[in-house]
Amino acid sequence: MKPDNKKADPGALNAYHAYLLDGLLQVAPQIDAVLSPAGRARIAQARQLCLGPLADALEGANTGDMFTAPLPQVPGIWALLHDYLGVPRTGFSQPLMLAHGKYDRDVPYLTTLLYAAGLAVRGEPVMFRHYPVDHRGTLDAATADGVRFVQARLEGSNSAGIDALDEATRIEQLLEQAR
Structure with a gap:
């Protein structure tokens, strides 16, 4: 996210950038110092519009126009981004199911x-499932697996049906396929 990025981005990506920056501004108002008027305008739109209309409005725009200076010029930005966007890599006390559209x-x-591979390597109780769908289709595609996962937990299974070795092997195979 810097001003010299002049490549046109898909509208949904631009919308996510605006949503992300709006959230960051809530915890780190100093980010405003590197926002351009166009960046502030997009964030204002993000506060009013759902993803579809915002993506349509921002189709063909470029991320660089949102900034007057590189985001790394904001003091402490890397720690802020880590804290704001970071996801846990250890310490799961309950099984976790990750579902993703391929x-x-x-x-x-x-x-x-x-991320799932990293969790499995660390011995965290993770189940990763993928489906031949896009972002919007994942919830429907994952419903049956999700219901089984939750049902196992409600029935008292601490593992929710997760066999750590089977999951690690499955994830390793998916990594090989992704090469």
């Missing part, structure tokens, strides 16, 4: 697969 253009499939 054709997701909003959240890259490989990002979630690598």
Whole structure:
């Protein structure tokens, strides 16, 4: 996210940038110092519009126009981003199911697969499932697996049906396929 990024981005990506920056501004108002008038205007739109209309409004825009200076010029930005966007890598006391659409253009499939692999390597109780759908289709595609997962927990299974070795093997195979 810097001003020299002049590539046109898909509208949904621009919308996510605006939502993300709005959230960051809530915890770190100093980010405003590097926002351009266009950046402030997009954030104002993000406060009013749902994803579809915002994505349509921002189609073809470029992220660089949101800034007057590189985001890393904000003091403490890396720690802020880590705290704000970071996800836990250890310490799960309950099983975790991650479901992802393999054709997701909003959240890259490989990002979630690598996160699941990291959890499995650390011995965290993770179940990763992928589906031949995009971002919007994942919830419907994952419903049956999700219901089984929750049902196992409600029936008292501490593992929710997760076999750590089977899951690690499955995730390893998915990583090989993703190469």
